[in-house]
Amino acid sequence: xxxxxxxxxxxxxxxxxxxxxxxxxxxxxxxxxxxxxxxxxxxxxxxxxxxxxxxxxxxxxxxxxxxxxxxxxxxxxxxxxxxxxxxxxxxxxxxxxxxxxxxxxxxxxxxxxxxxxxxxxxxxxxxxxxxxxxxxxxxxxxxxxxxxxxxxxxxxxxxxxxxxxxxxxxxxxxxxxxxxxxxxxxxxxxxxxxxxxxxxxxxxxxxxxxxxxxxxxxxxxxxxxxxxxxxxxxxxxxxxxxxxxxxxxxxxxxxxxxxxxxxxxxx
Amino acid sequence: xxxxxxxxxxxxxxxxxxxxxxxxxxxxxxxxxxxxxxxxxxxxxxxxxxxxxxxxxxxxxxxxxxxxxxxxxxxxxxxxxxxxxxxxxxxxxxxxxxxxxxxxxxxxxxxxxxxxxxxxxxxxxxxxxxxxxxxxxxxxxxxxxxxxxxxxxxxxxxxxxxxxxxxxxxxxxxxxxxxxxxxxxxxxxxxxxxxxxxxxxxxxxxxxxxxxxxxxxxxxxxxxxxxxxxxxxxxxxxxxxxxxxxxxxxxxxxxxxxxxxxxxxxx
Numbered sequence: 001x002x003x004x005x006x007x008x009x010x011x012x013x014x015x016x017x018x019x020x021x022x023x024x025x026x027x028x029x030x031x032x033x034x035x036x037x038x039x040x041x042x043x044x045x046x047x048x049x050x051x052x053x054x055x056x057x058x059x060x061x062x063x064x065x066x067x068x069x070x071x072x073x074x075x076x077x078x079x080x081x082x083x084x085x086x087x088x089x090x091x092x093x094x095x096x097x098x099x100x101x102x103x104x105x106x107x108x109x110x111x112x113x114x115x116x117x118x119x120x121x122x123x124x125x126x127x128x129x130x131x132x133x134x135x136x137x138x139x140x141x142x143x144x145x146x147x148x149x150x151x152x153x154x155x156x157x158x159x160x161x162x163x164x165x166x167x168x169x170x171x172x173x174x175x176x177x178x179x180x181x182x183x184x185x186x187x188x189x190x191x192x193x194x195x196x197x198x199x200x201x202x203x204x205x206x207x208x209x210x211x212x213x214x215x216x217x218x219x220x221x222x223x224x225x226x227x228x229x230x231x232x233x234x235x236x237x238x239x240x241x242x243x244x245x246x247x248x249x250x251x252x253x254x255x256x257x258x259x260x261x262x263x264x265x266x267x
Numbered sequence: 268x269x270x271x272x273x274x275x276x277x278x279x280x281x282x283x284x285x286x287x288x289x290x291x292x293x294x295x296x297x298x299x300x301x302x303x304x305x306x307x308x309x310x311x312x313x314x315x316x317x318x319x320x321x322x323x324x325x326x327x328x329x330x331x332x333x334x335x336x337x338x339x340x341x342x343x344x345x346x347x348x349x350x351x352x353x354x355x356x357x358x359x360x361x362x363x364x365x366x367x368x369x370x371x372x373x374x375x376x377x378x379x380x381x382x383x384x385x386x387x388x389x390x391x392x393x394x395x396x397x398x399x400x401x402x403x404x405x406x407x408x409x410x411x412x413x414x415x416x417x418x419x420x421x422x423x424x425x426x427x428x429x430x431x432x433x434x435x436x437x438x439x440x441x442x443x444x445x446x447x448x449x450x451x452x453x454x455x456x457x458x459x460x461x462x463x464x465x466x467x468x469x470x471x472x473x474x475x476x477x478x479x480x481x482x483x484x485x486x487x488x489x490x491x492x493x494x495x496x497x498x499x500x501x502x503x504x505x506x507x508x509x510x511x512x513x514x515x516x517x518x519x520x521x522x523x524x525x526x527x528x529x530x531x532x533x534x
Contacts, residue, residue, distance in 0.1 A: 067362045080358040091347040
């Protein structure tokens with residue numbers, strides 16, 4: 001290999017961050033991306049590379065050295081390939097950016113727990129937990145850039161970190177009918193999120209793709225695990241998602257079959 | 268103010284990191300440290316500065332801008348004052364360093380939960396949880412620097428991040444009789460920890476100080492909260508810790524009184 005390779009699952013939000021950052025730098029070709037089929041056991045060569053852990057994404061450099069963890073890989077790309085145009089250079093601004101990024105883990109987790117829940121009695125608390133994070137983000141933006149769009153004047157690292165999560169949360173729009181309340185306390189974060197969703201360097205995935213691929217999450221099965229009664233994961237490569245129908249939304253009542261989801265290849 | 272100030276609780280492990288890093292850079296005077304008495308309600312000026320949150324440490328720069336979160340502040344100091352002698356500059360080495368640092372939160376939490384537990388039936392599981400983290404650290408060091416002392420050739424950021432936690436865990440030595448098993452699976456991390464404890468730039472706190480100040484944690488009361496039957500916290504400034512006796516170790520059976528802990532000033 002003559003350049004780093006990132007191994008990731010299909011439409012992985014954590015590697016989309018890297019793709020966005022590379023595009024902003026004009027370096028989309030500087031890193032190879034290799035999709036791992038998570039509907040099958042991890043291949044031996046991958047486990048050997050990671051020292052046995054199955055978590056993705058993983059970055060391997062030209063010398064065979066390996067990094068894990070989305071934000072660790074993001075900083076590697078930042079440091080190795082130099083700053084993107086408009087990137088913050090002031091240590092305090094970079095600190096504020098880092099502080100905002102500290103929330104991304106709990107924020108992402110809240111959205112995933114919300115979509116995976118199938119107990120109607122718990123839907124309200126899952127929604128409330130996610131809204132708490134949005135409220136925190138709103139307050140943070142109001143504090144640091146009340147009248148702007150991004151955290152700072154240009155689309156930067158903190159914006160990049162959250163953008164792929166906003167896109168994954170399309171599964172909440174589709175399966176839960178979730179959107180941000182149109183109230184003043186969410187106005188700033190709504191403006192930010194909407195701009196992130198439309199940023200021209202962040203169009204690696206689509207609404208339809210997320211909704212179809214993440215169907216299994218909506219019925220409680222993550223990371224390529226099979227929901228009850230199913231033989232094929234919604235993350236299979238074939239049939240590919242563009243040829244499949246939109247999944248049913250009634251995630252609380254039943255689990256759709258392989259056939260209904262268009263997961264059975266024509267013979 | 269002509270330079271940044273860090274507001275922190277007494278013997279705070281998270282601000283000790285900053286002190287160690289500054290000493291390594293030869294810049295111990297570049298940041299002021301202001302101790303907050305956590306046995307009293309937070310002063311209004313502090314709450315105003317933080318936007319209402321009580322978590323410490325907090326850094327305020329000359330322009331009045333505020334940062335929170337230990338690792339965010341550490342990176343600010345790193346970027347603002349330039350690299351320490353021997354600091355890693357290769358992006359992959361810095362990535363490996365960051366990867367090791369991702370474990371510090373769960374590692375620290377495991378030690379605090381262990382010392383705060385007063386249910387003998389749960390001591391075994393608390394100990395096992397902490398040992399899992401030490402095992403992970405051992406494997407990490409074996410993978411990246413099997414024959415050395417630190418993560419790399421010189422005492423650097425990852426070593427700095429863990430050193431103050433190893434020192435706080437003196438409370439586990441004293442109140443729980445905990446030490447690392449002398450077995451091969453912990454040999455590498457034991458060598459590292461022992462060297463961290465003895466590093467000349469990391470001698471801001473002592474065993475006796477930690478054991479006396481953290482007595483309340485050992486009986487289940489954190490962050491300046493008062494244990495049952497007590498009127499004064501083990502974190503009070505007066506009488507200062509050097510004049511107090513060593514606390515009793517029988518944390519599972521009873522809570523020592525203010526008088527026994529030497530917390531009542533002579534009149």
